[in-house]
Amino acid sequence: MRGAQSYEVGMKLDSMDISATASASTIVFNALRKAIIEGQLEEGEALRQDEIARLFNTSRIPVREAISRLQEQGLVKTQRYKGAIVAGLSPEETEEIFDLRSLIEPEIIRTAVPKMSTALLKAAREKCGAFSACKDPNEWGDLNRDFHDTLYSASELKFFIEIADNAIDRVERQIRAQLILSNGMERAGREHFGILEACENGDADQASQLIKDHILGAKQSLLQHLPES
């Protein structure tokens, strides 16, 4: 369930639940997921089981389980006896994912706003500032997501968040590309402050609407810069 946890009584030892330690397949899964959504592995690229197994100093078995899971998440596509390639999205599919996000994430925020503690809002403001202040494009994606995750976590809607996370995973590369576009980063930063302010004011409807605009705005900006359109 949760990560490392320490006990108070008797033992002066930082203990942890060993049965919750990561298996090889989980480690490989997380690493591949990260590499895919960050674009280190590019769309269409083949995932060689052998090569990955060597990289992680393990056998192909955990690699195959990791790939099965990635397939179920829609991050790779596999063909029997041919292997797995990094999944890509057509412009229409990208649009659908953003539309899905624009439906779910406003609802998450709406539920989250009345549950936000002052501590959480403070943390969110810091992350928001860190995002706007950051000069390294490589970090923008992480900080952007970190800000959203913080706000969403207050909702305690685990399934909504699960779906939103997967949707974001599938378009994370495009989001990062969009941030780098002219004005992308500047606009995102501005919109983040607006969303945060609505949260601080406890205005759930406003925050919800701003998130929706934020997502649909990113979609528009992205589609306009796509080769096809």
Next chain:
Amino acid sequence: MRGAQSYEVGMKLDSMDISATASASTIVFNALRKAIIEGQLEEGEALRQDEIARLFNTSRIPVREAISRLQEQGLVKTQRYKGAIVAGLSPEETEEIFDLRSLIEPEIIRTAVPKMSTALLKAAREKCGAFSACKDPNEWGDLNRDFHDTLYSASELKFFIEIADNAIDRVERQIRAQLILSNGMERAGREHFGILEACENGDADQASQLIKDHILGAKQSLLQHLPES
């Protein structure tokens, strides 16, 4: 991509894409998924790799890949060295899933209505009738889902449908239980005809609203009959 496909030129042979045939792990995955959502395997029950492998006359490797995928779908929970058990839902979690459905499925129908062909509507009416006429409670779940799937398919929103399908998977057992409740089946049948009629009239807003009511009504009926409340 598509299933079996035949060629016209020269060959008078019904051919099929062999590389698209199911692997052992896929067969096991589908069978386990079916057994879980239909309730043949009940909540909390352990999945023994060895036993399943024997049942399908295969080794544990494909079974493990299948279980990895089920875990990613949220249908089982696994603990390292302890194995997988069929996932269950708390009343709060069940409620969240239904709320998620009530957000997504109305949007699917709204998009689907203007794209429905007369052939599809005819098929939907037949399925609707088959559902209402059916006397065998074991078949109700399948027919219910078949009706919804038919309508949704017209939307061509593959991701929305993917999410909805997973959400339905997670509460399929409860849906089946709800249908058996007093009035459950009768009411579902009645509501289906209403939804269908709205589709036939091309009234997307009406169909969307009726689907929403249909889902939230099922949620209410279910929560009232749950032990906790």
Next chain:
DNA sequence: ATATCTCATATTGGATCCAATATACAACAC
């Protein structure tokens, strides 16, 4: 009797090996 400690067994996680298939390239026929 209760609690703790072995230790045998069951079960999962992972490594290694073999089988089935894809892919690329050479040989060959025309």
Next chain:
DNA sequence: GTGTTGTATATTGGATCCAATATGAGATAT
């Protein structure tokens, strides 16, 4: 040259084997 066929290699899918851990029954101490 073009197109087909055979063959070698690479790669995936699956089986078998070993290692690590969990579980439960019995032994032992208090």
